[in-house]
Amino acid sequence: DAGVIQSPRHEVTEMGQEVTLRCKPISGHNSLFWYRQTMMRGLELLIYFNNNVPIDDSGMPEDRFSAKMPNASFSTLKIQPSEPRDSAVYFCASSPGVTNEKLFFGSGTQLSVL
Amino acid sequence: GENVEQHPSTLSVQEGDSAVIKCTYSDSASNYFPWYKQELGKGPQLIIDIRSNVGEKKDQRIAVTLNKTAKHFSLHITETQPEDSAVYFCASLTGGGNKLTFGTGTQLKVEL
Numbered sequence: 543d544a545g546v547i548q549s550p551r552h553e554v555t556e557m558g559q560e561v562t563l564r565c566k567p568i569s570g571h572n573s574l575f576w577y578r579q580t581m582m583r584g585l586e587l588l589i590y591f592n593n594n595v596p597i598d599d600s601g602m603p604e605d606r607f608s609a610k611m612p613n614a615s616f617s618t619l620k621i622q623p624s625e626p627r628d629s630a631v632y633f634c635a636s637s638p639g640v641t642n643e644k645l646f647f648g649s650g651t652q653l654s655v656l
Numbered sequence: 657g658e659n660v661e662q663h664p665s666t667l668s669v670q671e672g673d674s675a676v677i678k679c680t681y682s683d684s685a686s687n688y689f690p691w692y693k694q695e696l697g698k699g700p701q702l703i704i705d706i707r708s709n710v711g712e713k714k715d716q717r718i719a720v721t722l723n724k725t726a727k728h729f730s731l732h733i734t735e736t737q738p739e740d741s742a743v744y745f746c747a748s749l750t751g752g753g754n755k756l757t758f759g760t761g762t763q764l765k766v767e768l
Binding site: 546584585587597598633635641642643644645646647648649650 | 688690692697698699700701702705745749754755756758759760761
């Protein structure tokens with residue numbers, strides 16, 4: 543299995559632009575998670591889905607952030623409009639169960655908002 | 657909510673020595689404690705985990721211990737090798753399995 547696939551690996555954009563991050567979970571996994579990693583705040587859970595349904599989005603920082611999972615093999619995290627403080631590494635992870643156990647992380651998207 | 661504290665933030669050991677990383681958690685309902693290893697430019701990778709009904713678990717050179725009374729759990733790496741150099745994160749999962757809270761990470765450096 544190729545593991546969790548994220549794209550792009552790096553994204554550099556200007557403040558105010560829309561940013562879309564993409565994720566393909568491991569086939570057969572029921573749950574998908576979006577995390578953000580910064581030096582200041584560490585690893586933060588933004589949102590997670592179970593069977594394509596959003597379960598907990600309490601970590602989404604603002605209305606500028608939105609996430610979708612239209613089917614079992616694809617999810618997006620969108621930031622519109624982007625701000626410099628959104629600069630971070632964004633990870634997607636999937637797990638075979640319905641809980642947060644045994645997460646498999648992708649390689650992340652390094653986002654820089656200038 | 658759950659609070660996970662991790663110490664030390666950096667740890668440097670000589671190859672062949674042991675390394676110990678410690679974490680504490682606050683929510684007595686937490687029942688699952690994984691450890692993740694993150695190498696440069698990669699996502700975290702699960703290396704070992706322990707449930708609250710177990711006091712110790714070992715997998716080759718790594719082991720994890722859990723003290724539920726004190727709300728402490730630790731990662732032990734024996735016979736360290738250069739490839740063990742990475743950032744290690746502890747985490748705890750509250751009852752219901754809804755939220756995994758990560759510690760702040762330990763940068764481990766194994767020197768030759």
